[in-house]
Amino acid sequence: xxxHFNGFRPGDPxxxxxxxxxxxxxxxLPDKVDVLIVGCGPAGLxxxxxxxxxxxxxxxxxxxxxxxxxxxxxDGVSCRSMEMFNAFGFADKVLKQGYWVNETxxxxxxxxxxxxxxxxGRVQDVEDGLSEMPHxxxxxxxxHDMYLEVMRNSPSRLVPDYSLAFADLVxxxxxxxxxxxxxxxxxxxxxxxxxxxxxxxYVVGCDGARSGVRKAIGRELLGDSANQAWGVMDxxxxxxxxxxxxxxxxxxANEGNIIIIPREGGFLTRLYIEMDKLASGERVANxxxxxxxxxxxxxxxxxxxxxxxxxxxxxxxxxIGQRLTDKFDDVPEELVGQRQPRVFIAGDACHTHSPxxxxxxxxxxxxxxxxxxxxxxxxxxxxxxxxxxxxxAERQAVAQDLINFDRxxxxxxxxxxxxxxxxxxxxxxxxxxxxQHGRYTAGMSVxxxxxxxxxxxxxxSLAAGFPIGERFHSAPVIRVADAKPMxxxxxxxxxARWHLYAFAGEGDDGGDGSAVRALCEFLENxxxxxxxxxxxxxxxxxxxIDVRAIxxxxxxxxxxxxxxxxxxxxxxxxxxTDYEKIFAPDLKSGRDxxxxxxxxxxxxAIVIVRPDQYVAHxxxxxxxxxxxxxxxxxxxxxx
Numbered sequence: 001x002x003x004h005f006n007g008f009r010p011g012d013p014x015x016x017x018x019x020x021x022x023x024x025x026x027x028x029l030p031d032k033v034d035v036l037i038v039g040c041g042p043a044g045l046x047x048x049x050x051x052x053x054x055x056x057x058x059x060x061x062x063x064x065x066x067x068x069x070x071x072x073x074x075d076g077v078s079c080r081s082m083e084m085f086n087a088f089g090f091a092d093k094v095l096k097q098g099y100w101v102n103e104t105x106x107x108x109x110x111x112x113x114x115x116x117x118x119x120x121g122r123v124q125d126v127e128d129g130l131s132e133m134p135h136x137x138x139x140x141x142x143x144h145d146m147y148l149e150v151m152r153n154s155p156s157r158l159v160p161d162y163s164l165a166f167a168d169l170v171x172x173x174x175x176x177x178x179x180x181x182x183x184x185x186x187x188x189x190x191x192x193x194x195x196x197x198x199x200x201x202y203v204v205g206c207d208g209a210r211s212g213v214r215k216a217i218g219r220e221l222l223g224d225s226a227n228q229a230w231g232v233m234d235x236x237x238x239x240x241x242x243x244x245x246x247x248x249x250x251x252x253a254n255e256g257n258i259i260i261i262p263r264e265g266g267f268l269t270r271l272y273i274e275m276d277k278l279a280s281g282e283r284v285a286n287x288x289x290x291x292x293x294x295x296x297x298x299x300x301x302x303x304x305x306x307x308x309x310x311x312x313x314x315x316x317x318x319x320i321g322q323r324l325t326d327k328f329d330d331v332p333e334e335l336v337g338q339r340q341p342r343v344f345i346a347g348d349a350c351h352t353h354s355p356x357x358x359x360x361x362x363x364x365x366x367x368x369x370x371x372x373x374x375x376x377x378x379x380x381x382x383x384x385x386x387x388x389x390x391x392x393a394e395r396q397a398v399a400q401d402l403i404n405f406d407r408x409x410x411x412x413x414x415x416x417x418x419x420x421x422x423x424x425x426x427x428x429x430x431x432x433x434x435x436q437h438g439r440y441t442a443g444m445s446v447x448x449x450x451x452x453x454x455x456x457x458x459x460x461s462l463a464a465g466f467p468i469g470e471r472f473h474s475a476p477v478i479r480v481a482d483a484k485p486m487x488x489x490x491x492x493x494x495x496a497r498w499h500l501y502a503f504a505g506e507g508d509d510g511g512d513g514s515a516v517r518a519l520c521e522f523l524e525n526x527x528x529x530x531x532x533x534x535x536x537x538x539x540x541x542x543x544x545i546d547v548r549a550i551x552x553x554x555x556x557x558x559x560x561x562x563x564x565x566x567x568x569x570x571x572x573x574x575x576x577t578d579y580e581k582i583f584a585p586d587l588k589s590g591r592d593x594x595x596x597x598x599x600x601x602x603x604x605a606i607v608i609v610r611p612d613q614y615v616a617h618x619x620x621x622x623x624x625x626x627x628x629x630x631x632x633x634x635x636x637x638x639x
Contacts, residue, residue: 001089002580005572012153014089019055019155026159029060029198032178034379036200037061038166038213040068042140043347043364044206045147049088050372050494052154057379059158060198064165064187064207068148069141071234071314074361075263075270077143079126080443080471081362082133083613084369087494090146091133098138099264101125105243106431109253116304117250120428123435125247126442129596132474132487135442138264140361163188166212167195169203171330171342177201180342202375203343206368209323211349217330219345221352223323223403228410229275229287230354231294233315237269241305244269249413251430255300257413268313273297275317289317322403322410325350328367328392340385341392344371351399353406362443363402367395369494373611376496382534382544383634390453398446405440409433446471448614452633455608455617462605463503463618465597472499472609475593476586478555481579485586488550488593489613496611497546498631502621503594504551505604510563510582515604515621516549520564522624523547530631536638541569545631548581552594552601555584 003013018024035051037044040063051059077085077094085091105122109115126135151158167183178199186194205213209221237244248260256274263270273294276287291312299307327333328350329341347364371391377383412430427435439445448454448469457468465473474489492499500523508514523529524541535544549567551558560568560582567581585592599605608617608630619626 002578005574005576005578007574015153016053016155018157022055022155022157024157026157026161029062029161029164029184029196030058031197032058032199033060034058034201035060035204035375036180036182036198036202037204037206038182039063039206039208039211039347039349040065040144040160040162041206041208041347041364042074042143042147042361043349043368044204045144045151046084046365046368047204047206047346047372047375048158048160049147049150049154050369050496051376052151052156052158053495054376054380055155057376059156060161061158062161062164062166062184064163066163066188068160069144071139071141074140075137075261076359076361077136077138078359078362078441078443079131079133079135080446081365082136083131083471083474083489084365084494085146086133086490087492087613088147088150089493090150093146094136094138094143095134097142097264098136099262101135101137101247101262104247104249104434106428106434107243107248107250108428109251114253117252117302119243121431122246123431125438127438130439130442130444132489137261137270142264143361164196166205166207166216169213169216169343171217173339201342201379204368204371205343205345205349206347206364207349209348209352211345213343214325214345214349217343217345219325219327219350221323221325221350223321223352229289229317229319231273231275231289231291231297231315231317232270233273233291233294233309234263234268234270234313235295235309235315236267236311236313238308238310239302239306241302241307249430249434250301251413251428252301255303256297258298258301259413271298273301287317291315321352322354322407323352324396324399324403326396328396329388331389336389341388344388344391346371346395350396351403353403354410359402359406359440359443363399366398366443366446369612370395372494373496377634380496381636383636387453387634390451393451394448397449401445402440405437405445409437444471446614453610453616454614455619455630457618459605459618459620459623462600462603462620463597463607465599466607466615466618468615468618470615472607472613472615473597475596476589476591477550477583477593478586479580480551480555480558480582480584481560483555485589488583491546491548491580492609492611492613494611497542497544498611498616499609500545500547500627501607501609502547502549503599503605503607504549505600505621506552506602508604509551509553509558510549510567516551517564519606519621519624520547520549520566523627524564524566526624528625528628530628530635533628533637534631534635540571541566542571542578544635548583550583550585550593553584554587558582558584 259272261270330343346367
């Protein structure tokens with residue numbers, strides 16, 4: 001974390017200096033805003049937290065409830081989401097407070113006594129090397145709290161406007177500024193039903209599966225139901241079941257199935273419990289299932305083990321269903337080339353699925369992280385509005401892929417085990433499927449296809465371990481200036497910047513005649529350099545594109561004083577040197593980033609990474625014109 005470069009400021013450095021024109025006490029909802037977010041769920045708060053870092057963008061987030069979420073709902077945090085949380089600055093808090101999912105165990109009917117269950121196997125939950133982050137469990141409300149803290153501490157001092165429900169919106173397609181007129185209804189005592197209006201440049205509906213924003217733009221959730229009722233409860237249990245503190249999948253012979261998710265704090269446990277089969281078109285509410293029925297079902301499934309519930313913290317029942325909208329914005333497919341999107345939907349507003357894969361909250365936050373930097377780019381003049389079409393194109397495909405997986409996973413976990421399933425030492429079907437699809441549950445299945453924001457694979461072999469379109473897979477490095485061991489991926493923050501990583505070729509130490517020096521001199525001085533073309537005159541050299549270099553030599557064998565000036569940029573009002581752009585492999589630990597990520601040692605490589613941590617392109621170190629052409633596809637020259 002960098003601070004003090006504009007002068008020493010005492011106190012907590014995570015509390016940003018308030019921006020000019022902002023107040024410590026947020027004013028009433030204004031008549032006009034740049035971005036209006038509807039809904040304080042994980043998608044809405046992810047987006048609000050990202051936008052709050054830009055006080056020049058007027059952002060407000062409204063919520064029909066009268067305050068923050070306190071308990072219940074989602075709790076699984078994938079490895080990929082943890083990587084994203086690190087960009088927002090609170091991954092360490094989740095690591096400290098949450099439950100680490102290290103092992104998953106599997107239980108099946110005892111072949112000798114089918115009315116009893118026995119442990120069939122156990123596996124490491126996340127495969128080695130998939131991420132530097134673990135799979136975590138933490139109450140969704142705590143995740144919300146951390147986003148709210150980021151917002152409060154931002155230069156914008158953004159806080160939600162509670163007790164305001166979305167009522168309707170109208171888009172004036174002929175208006176250039178603030179074309180979306182939104183009507184909100186007050187929900188606070190004494191004012192229920194009173195309305196107010198606000199005009200916005202952009203509206204983002206993060207208002208759940210019954211989204212009013214989705215309905216207002218004529219979109220609908222389409223899909224089907226598995227006609228299967230499940231219950232979920234957070235409880236404080238007393239039990240002799242030995243795997244109560246491991247993520248566990250239990251498949252009984254005749255009583256249904258259970259997924260056990262240990263919760264944070266060492267004692268709390270969540271159980272997903274298979275209940276009744278529903279008739280076609282029947283809703284789970286018709287069954288009037290009680291929490292006592294959930295407990296009784298758990299006791300039957302877990303036989304011969306005892307299971308007593310001392311306290312029920314939260315519970316609910318639901319039916320499995322997978323539904324998806326055809327597009328995540330307000331522009332009909334046939335008008336994409338003629339209109340720009342003004343209204344977006346994210347999270348459960350545009351895709352719903354079962355909790356079995358643990359991806360609902362994670363995919364919703366991924367939606368918002370994808371959209372956030374694109375809105376920043378447009379509203380700060382870095383990119384043309386056309387870039388916003390890519391949000392629906394990229395994220396709708398991600399949601400469809402997840403729903404396909406979730407439909408199959410839900411079917412497998414709910415079906416009765418065949419008599420010969422798991423015979424002859426073979427793993428049961430549901431255990432095999434879980435292991436084979438670990439990348440889904442870790443959140444690593446997303447791959448964006450080539451587009452204006454994602455390059456082609458012509459030079460992929462130069463950095464085989466950084467697949468284009470996939471998330472930037474971090475690896476250990478040593479920061480040269482202070483010999484600090486760290487993860488290279490942790491240099492990416494939720495600040496809407498692009499990142500260019502120059503991996504040096506053999507013998508390259510940044511000195512005269514080296515490929516890294518030639519690249520840096522091009523980026524710093526050439527007329528067609530993207531840094532010169534797209535960086536505002538009053539902006540830091542790395543304010544739009546952040547350039548860093550990783551050399552093959554050990555950190556003690558590199559000389560800071562011989563490095564290109566671009567890697568030692570002057571920043572802030574005092575023009576102080578930034579020493580955090582130069583890295584070496586972590587040779588002491590034996591985890592060499594060049595070997596781990598398949599970097600061409602002879603030639604090196606350029607890896608360009610998007611603001612949302614996905615690899616956008618891989619190019620040779622001397623591909624100067626190609627770098628300019630790539631950034632020219634979506635960035636606008638400064639005036």
